[in-house]
Amino acid sequence: MILSRPRALCALLAGAVALAVGPVSPPSAQADPGGGFDGPTATARARVAADVLMSSYDPVKAWFPSSWWNSAVALQTIGDYMERTGDRRYLQQLDLTFEQNKGVFPAGYLSGDPLLGNFTSRAIDDSEWWALTWIQAYDLTKKRKYLDMAVTIAEYVEDYRDDTCGGGVWWDAERTYKNAVTNGLWIRLTAELHNRIPGDRHWLGRAQQGWNWFTGSGMINAGGLVNDGLNTSTCESNNQTVWTYNQGLAIGAGLELWRATRDPRLLTTVRRLADSAIATGGLVSDGVLTESCDVPGKVCDDNQKQFKGIFLRYWMDLTDTTHDRRYAAFQDQQAATIWDNDRDAAGRLGLRWSGATSADHPNVFDWRTQASALSALIAAVPALPPVRSLSATMTPAQPVVMPASGSATHVELVAGLQATAPAGQTIEADVRASGPAGWTVTPTQSTVTLRPNGSAVPARGSIELDVAIPAGTPDGRYPVTVTATSGPQLSFTTQAEILVAHTADFDTGTAAENPWLWDVGGSQSNGVQNRFADGNAYFVYRFPFPSDTATASVALTIDNEYVVQVSGDGEQWTTVARETEHVHGGENKATLTFDLTPHLTPTRTAYVRISDSHPEEGWGGRLYHATATYNS
Known part of the structure; x- marks a missing residue:
């Protein structure tokens, strides 16, 4: 309807x-x-x-x-x-x-x-x-x-x-x-x-x-x-x-x-x-x-x-x-x-x-x-599709780096491959990786052997990549590219887009939110400045602060029936705010600031989780905007 x-x-x-x-x-x-x-x-x-x-x-x-x-x-x-x-x-x-x-x-x-x-x-x-x-x-x-x-x-x-x-x-x-x-x-x-x-x-x-x-x-x-x-x-x-x-x-x-x-x-x-x-x-x-x-x-x-x-x-x-x-x-x-x-x-x-x-x-x-x-x-797939195929993806696809001053920052990526071919045929995929000028991606070249068994379940393989981002790299989005090739007919390229940023400042429901959104958790977004978690849904942001971070905080513009939790590892959570009233119309909308310093891990990463304080009602926490800042 x-x-x-x-x-x-x-x-x-x-x-x-x-x-x-x-x-x-x-x-x-x-x-x-x-x-x-x-x-x-x-x-x-x-x-x-x-x-x-x-x-x-x-x-x-x-x-x-x-x-x-x-x-x-x-x-x-x-x-x-x-x-x-x-x-x-x-x-x-x-x-x-x-x-x-x-x-x-x-x-x-x-x-x-x-x-x-x-x-x-x-x-x-x-x-x-x-x-x-x-x-x-x-x-x-x-x-x-x-x-x-x-x-x-x-x-x-x-x-x-x-x-x-x-x-x-x-x-x-x-x-x-x-x-x-x-x-x-x-x-x-x-x-x-x-x-x-x-x-x-x-x-x-x-x-x-x-x-x-x-x-x-x-x-x-x-x-x-x-x-x-x-x-x-x-x-x-x-x-x-x-x-x-x-x-x-x-x-x-x-x-x-x-x-x-x-x-x-x-x-x-x-x-x-x-x-x-x-x-x-x-x-x-x-x-x-x-x-x-x-x-x-x-x-x-x-x-x-x-x-x-x-x-x-x-x-x-x-x-x-x-x-x-x-x-x-x-x-x-x-x-x-x-x-x-x-x-x-x-x-x-x-x-x-x-x-x-x-x-x-x-x-x-x-x-x-x-x-x-x-x-x-x-x-676009032929009515009689080819049996042999090769695809590639990158995980994470949109990693965030908040670099420390004076030293290179490293990001770990995984290049995943999937292939189909008749049973008994082996696909040898040549995998080549590259980054922006001045960056180091290791390894730059490797081979993955895939042994498909038809098309029903594609064969999988992967390569772990270490990406070194030079100190002083300006804020911006940078591609790391992987091309997988097998013979003259199978070739596929995938990119991860690395965001280098010294501040997290984004509206929800926009492309700017995506790199920070670590776990969607069944949450929904109904356009710009509107991400919410009803019932048992939730959503989590990850802030990978620099290694020399001394203090950090996050400001959230939020309303309705929210629960805000903070973690240093994404597993053990501390509740820092909970709306106990039954709020369905956003009348409690406010910008709340939370100190993340006590929750920073040795790697200085913080996680922020938003969920529903009254899950039986379906008016869970709604987030409009988030800003995370730090001091070295």
């Missing part, structure tokens, strides 16, 4: 950055017009991005924090990744979500609405998203329980189909709105069920009825773009926003129904929808898929952050089905743009695929934007 989700907020994504080596091959050079521009590189990129996304998966609640339908879409995206690449590492998480969350839950636990069991709620479109996720799980595993669940959900949704406005499915249990998303999902869902249930006629009939009603409803405007829904009083198109996911779902619905019927008229309509999307006046700006809300100066809400990824999921289906080189070129362009322009130093993928940002409206990075952009990277 796309309305009234006030606390559907964003988890900060941890991860590692990886940069592809060499120029991108143009689509005309492809052997497979339905695939990516460079099979091994596209596969490796998708793997790196999928791992970053799954770092935000909450294994306790078995979902992605603070959003119900968005979690379904993110898990389906991971299913797409596994199906496309052969990597099966995340099947366990899919099944954990299925088994743990198929019951009945009160409002506020996983969704703002009560969950009625079997992944259903008053939000009909939310229920449909989960049905598609379980069909994806069935395709991956062939376990009947997933398909049976999708049928159960479809039967629930079917009860909200009636003749108002001539047909269609209601968006909500209150029957207030008939719209594009609910009915695009309904057609895709029922057609997918038909295509997987031998002898079915019922779901095929529902899909055909749904398509005929949808295409005749007026929601597809004269320009071939899909408006949001109908005015209930007049049953005419409301001419509201053309969201990318509605366009994508219409394409996906027609494609799945075509597979069921082979009616050529369906492909004609699908092509019109697709061509309209990428034509002048459509959904593309300077060659990049662009939501109306993600242009500079505007803000997308947590739901809208995932719309473009849904479009690319079904665009990938379009390319695979039609083998049209124009469609392949478009999806490859989106993947290349994201990788080159919309990726931060931690490997996170942002909202604006063009990378556009400003001080007032910075590009947003969270697990929703990660899932959305990941769909574009998956689409």
